[in-house]
Structures are given as C-alpha cells and as structure tokens.
Amino acid sequence: MEESVVTIKKFTKTYGDFVAVDDISFEVQNGEIFGLLGPNGAGKTTTLECLEGLRQPDSGEMQIKGVDPQREPRKLRDMIGVQLQTSGLPDNMTVEESLKIFSAYHGVPPRFELLSRMGLEEKRKTQYHQLSTGQQRRLSLALAVNHDPRVIILDEPTAGLDVSSRAELHSMMQELKSQGSTLILATHDMAEAEKLTDRVAIMLRGQIVATGSPRELTAKGSGMTKVSVSSENSILHDYENSFPAVTQKGINEEYSIYFSTDPGPTVSAILEHLATHNDNLIDLRVERPSLEERFLEITSNGGTA
Amino acid sequence: MSAFTNHFLFEFKTGIRNSSAMLMLYMLPLGFYAAMGFIMVEINPAFKDLLIPAMIVFAIMSSMILGFPTGLVEAREGGIYRSYKINSIPPISILVIPAISVGFHGLITSAIVAVTAVPLFDAAEPVNWLALFLITLLVVFTFSTLGMLIGVVSSSSRAVVLWSQLIYLPSILLGGMMIPLVLIPETFQKFSGLLPSTYAMQAFLGYAFQQPTVIEPWIAIAVMVTSGILALALSILLFNWDSRNDSRRGSPLMGLLILVPYVLAILYTTFG
Numbered sequence: 001m002e003e004s005v006v007t008i009k010k011f012t013k014t015y016g017d018f019v020a021v022d023d024i025s026f027e028v029q030n031g032e033i034f035g036l037l038g039p040n041g042a043g044k045t046t047t048l049e050c051l052e053g054l055r056q057p058d059s060g061e062m063q064i065k066g067v068d069p070q071r072e073p074r075k076l077r078d079m080i081g082v083q084l085q086t087s088g089l090p091d092n093m094t095v096e097e098s099l100k101i102f103s104a105y106h107g108v109p110p111r112f113e114l115l116s117r118m119g120l121e122e123k124r125k126t127q128y129h130q131l132s133t134g135q136q137r138r139l140s141l142a143l144a145v146n147h148d149p150r151v152i153i154l155d156e157p158t159a160g161l162d163v164s165s166r167a168e169l170h171s172m173m174q175e176l177k178s179q180g181s182t183l184i185l186a187t188h189d190m191a192e193a194e195k196l197t198d199r200v201a202i203m204l205r206g207q208i209v210a211t212g213s214p215r216e217l218t219a220k221g222s223g224m225t226k227v228s229v230s231s232e233n234s235i236l237h238d239y240e241n242s243f244p245a246v247t248q249k250g251i252n253e254e255y256s257i258y259f260s261t262d263p264g265p266t267v268s269a270i271l272e273h274l275a276t277h278n279d280n281l282i283d284l285r286v287e288r289p290s291l292e293e294r295f296l297e298i299t300s301n302g303g304t305a
Numbered sequence: 306m307s308a309f310t311n312h313f314l315f316e317f318k319t320g321i322r323n324s325s326a327m328l329m330l331y332m333l334p335l336g337f338y339a340a341m342g343f344i345m346v347e348i349n350p351a352f353k354d355l356l357i358p359a360m361i362v363f364a365i366m367s368s369m370i371l372g373f374p375t376g377l378v379e380a381r382e383g384g385i386y387r388s389y390k391i392n393s394i395p396p397i398s399i400l401v402i403p404a405i406s407v408g409f410h411g412l413i414t415s416a417i418v419a420v421t422a423v424p425l426f427d428a429a430e431p432v433n434w435l436a437l438f439l440i441t442l443l444v445v446f447t448f449s450t451l452g453m454l455i456g457v458v459s460s461s462s463r464a465v466v467l468w469s470q471l472i473y474l475p476s477i478l479l480g481g482m483m484i485p486l487v488l489i490p491e492t493f494q495k496f497s498g499l500l501p502s503t504y505a506m507q508a509f510l511g512y513a514f515q516q517p518t519v520i521e522p523w524i525a526i527a528v529m530v531t532s533g534i535l536a537l538a539l540s541i542l543l544f545n546w547d548s549r550n551d552s553r554r555g556s557p558l559m560g561l562l563i564l565v566p567y568v569l570a571i572l573y574t575t576f577g
Contacts, residue, residue: 052391054547077393084391088383090315092322097315102392104308127322143392 011060022206035193038203044186081144085155091129106147134165190292316406329372334364342426356428358509359482364414369448377456404449437513450536458557476502498571531566
C-alpha cells in the first residue's frame with residue numbers, strides 16, 4: 001500500500017467574501033511528483049501557502065508526514081523545502097551568505113556543492129539583485145533543498161525562465177525524485193506537468209475538478225487523436241469522403257488534418273488511399289491529446305471533467 | 306559559525322554595501338556634524354556644550370528612526386520575511402539582529418563624534434567618559450526599538466516616513482539638541498517630554514557632562530529604559546510576516562502604548 005505524505009481534507013480558505021479554496025481534499029504519495037494545475041486565481045498558491053504554514057486555513061485538515069502546519073510550524077520547517085512563487089532575499093545578500101544563513105537556522109552545514117549543480121559556483125560572491133531571474137530561481141531551489149527535506153513544494157518554479165534554465169530545473173526535480181523526495185509542483189504550464197508529474201489535480205475557481213495521472217486524464221477526454229498527413233500531390237485535400245473513425249477534417253498548408261477516435265484504422269485507410277492513387281507520402285504525424293488540450297477542454301466546460 | 310553570527314555579519318555588511326544605508330548611517334550624521342561644528346559653533350559658541358551629545362543623538366536618531374524602519378518595511382513588502390519564515394528564521398532574529406547591527410554603526414559614528422569634536426571644534430569634553438559610553442548604549446537601545454516599532458506598525462514606506470518625521474523633526478527643534486531645553490518656552494518644554502531625544506540629551510548632560518538639567522537625569526534614564534523595553538515587546542507582539550496576510554496578533558494602534566512612559570514622565574515632572 002502506498003504511503004500518503006501529504007493529506008488535505010475538506011480544506012477551505014476565504015478572503016472576506018471571496019472563496020479562494022472551496023472544500024478540497026487530496027493526498028500526495030511518498031516519492032511522487034504531484035502537480036497542482038490550474039489557471040491564475042484557481043487557488044493553487046493559497047492551498048500551498050496554507051500547507052507551508054504561511055496562511056491559516058478557515059476549515060479542514062492538513063498534514064505533512066503527520067505534522068499539522070499550524071500546530072507544529074517549527075517541526076514542519078525542517079521537513080519541507082519551499083520555493084515560493086513570490087518571495088525574495090535581501091538585495092545585498094550574496095549567494096554564499098544566503099546558503100550559510102539559511103543552513104545555520106536549519107541547524108545543518110551549508111551544502112556548497114549545490115551551487116555547482118545549480119550553475120551558481122561562479123556567483124558565490126554575487127549579491128542577490130545582481131543575479132538574473134533564472135539564477136535567482138536556481139538559488140531559491142538550492143536554498144529549498146539545502147537541508148535535505150523529504151517534501152519539496154515548488155510554486156511556479158519555472159515561470160519566467162528561458163528554455164535552458166527550465167530544462168536544468170526539470171532535471172533537478174527528476175533527480176530529487178530519484179533520491180526519494182516527494183515533490184508538489186504548482187504550475188499552469190501543462191507541458192511541464194505532463195513531462196514531470198506522476199499525478200495531478202486540476203483546480204478551477206477554488207475547487208478540484210479532476211485528478212489522476214496525466215495519461216489517465218487525457219484518456220478521459222473526448223479522446224481525439226490528431227493525424228496530420230502531407231503527400232506529394234496533396235490528393236487528400238480534395239478527397240470528399242471520410243476515413244474510418246474520423247470525426248473532423250481540416251487543412252493546414254500542405255497538411256490534411258484528421259481528428260480520429262481510433263487512429264489505427266484511420267491511418268491504415270489513409271495510407272491505402274494514397275497508395276491506390278499513386279501519391280507518395282511525405283510526412284505523417286499522429287499526436288495523442290495532450291494534457292493541455294484536456295485542460296482546456298475541462299476549463300471550457302466550466303470544470304466538468 | 307552560529308546562525309546569529311552569520312546573520313549579524315550579513316546585516317552589518319549591508320550597512321556598508323547599501324548606499325541608502327551608508328547615507329543614513331554615516332554620510333548624513335557625519336556631514337551634519339561637520340556643518341554644525343564649522344558653522345554653528347562660530348555663530349553660537351555656547352553650542353560647544355551641546356555639540357557632542359547633540360551630534361551623538363542626531364547620528365543615532367538618523368540611522369534608527371529614518372533608516373532602520375524603512376528597511377524593515379521594504380523587506381516585508383518584498384516578501385523577504387516569507388522566505389525567512391519558511392526557513393525557520395524567527396521574528397526575534399529578524400527584528401533584533403538588524404537593530405544590533407545598525408546600533409554598531411551608530412556606535413562607530415558616535416565614537417567618531419566623541420573623539421574628534423574636542424580637537425576639531427573645541428567642544429566641551431565629557432567629564433565622565435564611562436557615563437557617555439553607557440548612555441550612548443542606552444540611546445541606541447531606545448531609538449533602535451522605537452525604529453523597530455515604527456517598522457512593524459507601518460503598512461508602507463510612506464507610513465514610515467510619516468511616523469519617523471513626527472519624531473525626527475520635533476526632536477531636532479525641541480529636543481534640546483540645537484537649543485538647550487532650559488531656553489525653550491515652557492509649553493514647548495512640556496511637548497518635548499514626548500520626544501525620546503529630550504531624555505537622551507538630559508541624561509548625557511546630567512551624567513556625562515555634569516551640567517544642570519531641566520529633567521532629573523534618573524527620570525531620563527528610567528523613561529528611556531521603559532520605552533526601549535515596551536517598544537521591543539510591542540514590536541515582537543505586533544510583528545507581521547507578510548503585508549498581504551490577514552492574521553495579526555493585535556491592532557497596529559497598540560503601538561501608541563509606547564507613549565505611556567513619556568506621558569507619565571510629563572505628569573511626574575509637572576505634578577510630582
């Protein structure tokens with residue numbers, strides 16, 4: 001049986017009359033990367049900040065490895081590592097100073113090797129305000145993992161990063177997972193969630209509207225697979241009849257695009273049609289529905305999964 | 306090194322690295338001191354008696370009341386305290402370590418004033434150097450905790466400027482720093498009883514320079530000690546991690562309780 005590391009039950013948080021999070025429950029299993037997805041204002045950050053003990057829930061239960069963030073904040077701090085969405089360090093604090101100070105307060109020696117792994121070794125004496133956004137994010141991650149926490153909470157960790165910094169952070173997250181850490185990742189980047197997470201919960205207007213692995217979620221959708229075909233004579237452009245399992249057809253420059261509920265028979269029939277009409281295939285692409293498409297489907301249905 | 310040492314060293318270096326901090330800690334007080342020494346002493350030779358205590362109070366007040374609380378509010382608004390909170394840095398460290406660090410800078414500036422004022426400007430020399438040192442420490446404590454309280458209860462940098470100026474400008478004009486308290490009209494003397502600089506000047510003059518004072522020096526010491534302890538307690542009680550957070554242990558208006566020792570002192574000196 002899988003062990004739950006994080007448990008949230010019937011959690012609600014309001015700001016005045018505005019209900020930011022409305023009676024949500026979910027669990028995060030040991031050693032997994034759990035994604036909390038949703039558009040801006042869905043309640044992801046509020047949920048995480050209550051879990052981290054930065055805010056107080058109005059009702060419901062929250063526990064990380066059996067520790068209630070509100071009742072035992074000190075115990076919690078050493079168990080979790082957090083990269084906040086909005087936070088900062090003093091402008092004049094150097095990379096090395098931040099690592100030394102935060103380590104000292106956690107009661108552990110500073111792990112300077114993290115600076116090499118984060119590509120910050122040459123920036124040891126650089127002050128925080130002189131770092132690029134990507135470097136600040138990497139430092140924030142180094143500080144979050146320096147005390148070797150078993151649960152790591154990352155709120156939009158790659159927002160505003162360039163492609164290479166993003167790839168670096170992704171590889172760090174996978175490395176942390178392989179070392180046995182549990183990661184909770186809040187993001188509105190669906191490609192990132194699909195690539196990294198084991199399971200996700202999609203939040204919309206303060207409620208969880210879907211949970212499961214990215215594969216499970218996409219499978220529950222309308223199930224349309226996109227088949228794109230390009231051929232020498234483009235005979236498919238003018239072909240009026242449909243192919244098996246195709247529900248929708250379109251043209252995008254040299255490609256004929258088909259949306260199919262069963263891509264196998266569709267692709268076979270297309271290839272046969274091309275061969276019969278002596279047209280040579282140039283390119284064939286079969287793309288299963290992405291998490292992003294599924295997410296858009298859910299959000300456009302007002303949260304009906 | 307311990308968390309305290311690491312944190313203190315960083316805060317102390319910030320006073321030198323940060324140009325705004327440098328301005329408040331050294332350039333403004335020492336620049337004003339030089340101006341007063343060269344100009345005011347020429348205009349009013351009697352000012353020589355006040356030069357050392359007045360410039361020490363001015364230096365400490367500038368750094369603690371103008372500079373220090375702004376840093377606290379900016380750190381809170383910039384989300385720095387949130388980072389500190391999730392990394393186990395307690396409120397007492399967040400408040401006290403920068404205060405001690407700014408206090409050290411204040412002591413350095415005070416030492417420069419105390420050592421140079423006699424040879425450079427023929428200022429009146431302290432009779433009791435130990436008293437000068439101990440009262441300077443007390444003034445640092447009183448003003449740093451007051452600055453801390455201003456930083457804690459102010460919702461923005463603008464509010465800091467408002468509260469700070471309510472203390473800073475009247476202190477210069479009425480706190481006995483530019484004009485001896487005895488020469489100030491009686492009504493204004495009563496008002497000056499609300500200003501910490503008044504008690505700082507009276508304590509310096511009474512104990513370190515052994516000159517006659519308007520307020521008994523022991524009362525001045527008692528007010529400063531009480532004010533410092535009260536401001537520290539209120540700061541810890543009212544400390545808020547995050548300006549966007551909705552949980553607070555008390556109303557910022559509780560900060561006005563800091564006036565209690567000053568009002569009691571006015572009542573005592575009037576009716577006692």
